[in-house]
Amino acid sequence: MRYLIVFTGGGIGAVTRYVVGALIMARYGGLFPLGTLFINVSGSFLIGLLMTLLTETWHLDPYWRLALVVGFLGGYTTFSSFEYESYRAVRDGGQWLGLLNIVGSVFLGYVAVWSGSFIAGHR
Secondary structure (H helix, E strand, O other): OHHHHHHHHHHHHHHHHHHHHHHHHHHHOOOOOHHHHHHHHHHHHHHHHHHHHHHHHOOOOHHHHHHHHHHHHHHHOOHHHHHHHHHHHHHOOOHHHHHHHHHHHHHHHHHHHHHHHHHOOOO
């Protein structure tokens, strides 16, 4: 049952990401990936909101977390998970761990994108 919940939420999140990104880029276009920026920032906001509500305020069935956070937001953006994990590390006293996650993810992520592009033949 858990897999079906995550699968369904993830599919809806992925379609939402596509639609929102396409609408923003059709409206504003340009070289800057405004659609992706909006999705990453809104996903980060939503994971902060939902995780706080689901785990600290409402105390709902854990399936809601699977559907909305792991599924929907996982399909919508993985950036929100990265941001929430960094936030939790800092909030729980691990400022250096949070900073390491932020710097490491951004820097190593960029190096990984560059490396993949280089290996694929883009010079």
